Amino acid sequence: MTARAWIMAVGVVAAVAASGAAWAAADDAAGAAAGQKLAFDRAMGNCLACHTMKGGDVASNVGPELVGIKAKFPNRKDLYAIIYDEESRNPQTVMPAFGKNLILSPQQINQVIDFLYTR
Numbered sequence: 001m002t003a004r005a006w007i008m009a010v011g012v013v014a015a016v017a018a019s020g021a022a023w024a025a026a027d028d029a030a031g032a033a034a035g036q037k038l039a040f041d042r043a044m045g046n047c048l049a050c051h052t053m054k055g056g057d058v059a060s061n062v063g064p065e066l067v068g069i070k071a072k073f074p075n076r077k078d079l080y081a082i083i084y085d086e087e088s089r090n091p092q093t094v095m096p097a098f099g100k101n102l103i104l105s106p107q108q109i110n111q112v113i114d115f116l117y118t119r
Helices: 003-040 076-088 106-116
Strands: none
Touching: 003 106, 076 106
């Protein structure tokens, strides 16, 4: 392979990687926007009923403030498990089992996590 061909191949790989990263970022942003709607929707996620968070219209102290979530739960699976069925981890919780009780679908739970990771 000539030096020129090698440079062109590297450029193509870099362009593909960059477009993939841009696609993923756009997908994350769309998921976060959908997650915010779910989190603030009183008929769906209704996170504001128990949690205070930036952008919310109600202050609450039933559950912890939802801030710095990505730092608190760097493993997304841990946060998913809490939202899906916190009672399996903490039998004394008042948090609804959003997944187990079919309040939110797995896709919707992931969208809420996308949103919470921006907080």
